Amino acid sequence: MQQLSDRINRLPVSETLAMAAKARELKAQGKDIISLSLGEPDFNTPDFIKDAAIQAINDNYNSYTPVDGYLELKEAICRKFKRDNNLTYTPDQVVVSTGAKQSIANVAMVLLNPGDDVLLPAPYWVSYSAISILAEANYIEIPSTIETDFKITPTQLEAAITPKTKLIFFNSPNNPSGTVYTESEYRALAEVLEKYPDIYILSDEIYEHINYGEPNFSFAAIPSMYNRTVTVNGVAKAFAMTGWRIGYIGAPAWIAKACTKMQGQITSGTNCIAQRATITAVDAPVSKIQYMVDEFHKRRDLVLSLLKDIKGMEANEPKGAFYVFPDISYYFGKTIHGITISNASDFSMFLLEKANVATVSGEAFGAPNNIRLSYAASTEELKEALRRIKEVLN
Ligand code: GLU
Numbered sequence: 001m002q003q004l005s006d007r008i009n010r011l012p013v014s015e016t017l018a019m020a021a022k023a024r025e026l027k028a029q030g031k032d033i034i035s036l037s038l039g040e041p042d043f044n045t046p047d048f049i050k051d052a053a054i055q056a057i058n059d060n061y062n063s064y065t066p067v068d069g070y071l072e073l074k075e076a077i078c079r080k081f082k083r084d085n086n087l088t089y090t091p092d093q094v095v096v097s098t099g100a101k102q103s104i105a106n107v108a109m110v111l112l113n114p115g116d117d118v119l120l121p122a123p124y125w126v127s128y129s130a131i132s133i134l135a136e137a138n139y140i141e142i143p144s145t146i147e148t149d150f151k152i153t154p155t156q157l158e159a160a161i162t163p164k165t166k167l168i169f170f171n172s173p174n175n176p177s178g179t180v181y182t183e184s185e186y187r188a189l190a191e192v193l194e195k196y197p198d199i200y201i202l203s204d205e206i207y208e209h210i211n212y213g214e215p216n217f218s219f220a221a222i223p224s225m226y227n228r229t230v231t232v233n234g235v236a237k238a239f240a241m242t243g244w245r246i247g248y249i250g251a252p253a254w255i256a257k258a259c260t261k262m263q264g265q266i267t268s269g270t271n272c273i274a275q276r277a278t279i280t281a282v283d284a285p286v287s288k289i290q291y292m293v294d295e296f297h298k299r300r301d302l303v304l305s306l307l308k309d310i311k312g313m314e315a316n317e318p319k320g321a322f323y324v325f326p327d328i329s330y331y332f333g334k335t336i337h338g339i340t341i342s343n344a345s346d347f348s349m350f351l352l353e354k355a356n357v358a359t360v361s362g363e364a365f366g367a368p369n370n371i372r373l374s375y376a377a378s379t380e381e382l383k384e385a386l387r388r389i390k391e392v393l394n
Pocket residue numbers: 014016017037038039040101125126127175
């Protein structure tokens with residue numbers, strides 16, 4: 001008898017990865033699928049980073065690394081935090097992991113007890129809720145809509161806090177909405193949290209550099225929040241290094257130490273070559289990756305203008321990241337080309353079947369009226385995808 005644990009049975013599949021796998025499978029069957037599902041830059045890793053990796057191989061970096069990462073890398077990350085975020089961290093406050101996803105899982109595992117409450121301003125990235133489930137915590141969504149540019153208010157935050165609240169996730173620029181919180185908005189939320197000293201904050205800043213003008217503000221830069229905030233970042237999105245799997249945290253030293261302990265029993269130190277290459281990446285001036293950000297910016301404008309021509313796909317203007325997150329609830333209850341659409345998953349499957357375009361349903365992001373389209377795809381693909389969507393809907 002195949003008897004899996006309750007833990008894995010409770011865990012939902014990652015919708016982003018599942019949709020990407022489905023698109024890949026259909027493509028392999030010969031279908032002309034355009035995948036706007038996965039949030040993954042379509043650029044190559046810049047040559048100066050690849051060169052650093054090749055150099056590391058030739059220099060025989062092949063042994064186990066310290067569990068929390070090479071000291072040289074942690075020092076480079078501290079320089080980056082100072083330069084980009086005005087955050088002072090020392091290497092004992094930094095842990096390097098196998099992607100920001102592992103960084104987040106470490107933090108959840110070391111902070112949460114079964115039955116603790118986790119606050120998730122919605123929409124939120126699919127794995128925040130799943131990782132909370134894995135940690136046997138309860139997650140509480142704080143809803144937001146296009147009308148407020150998908151931002152939560154201090155009043156909403158305070159109303160969601162319970163005696164069991166232990167952790168809140170912030171993510172700016174946000175996946176999936178592209179929303180960027182301003183410094184004053186973050187300070188207003190911090191004022192509420194100041195009254196609740198037992199709540200910790202995970203600030204996921206992985207899209208920091210994919211930003212179209214709104215200055216990035218790190219939550220831990222608020223002095224009263226510094227000792228309670230874990231800042232998560234990585235190189236996947238900004239440096240087109242998704243497959244290299246490097247994420248990291250800056251955190252109070254006691255949390256960093258616990259994450260290292262956790263990681264020491266699960267994965268050990270992450271890949272040695274990727275770590276060496278990441279020293280070069282995080283030390284590089286941001287100007288070296290600006291060409292990718294400029295390109296994403298153009299694509300955002302293209303997708304927004306094409307969406308305007310499609311009925312019932314109202315979107316906010318994303319200020320960062322590389323997703324648009326239109327509200328498609330206009331289609332709920334309608335039957336199109338013989339398919340009845342009752343929810344966002346139906347709509348997403350409809351687009352896959354009838355337009356050959358892969359998207360991700362908003363349900364897994366805590367926003368059941370929306371779908372996510374990633375515009376980390378070529379201009380040609382984006383134009384064709386939006387043309388197909390328009391054709392099947394209009
Ligand atoms: N974070 C990206 C996304 O949301 C990559 C897939 C994942 O890990 O969820 O699409």
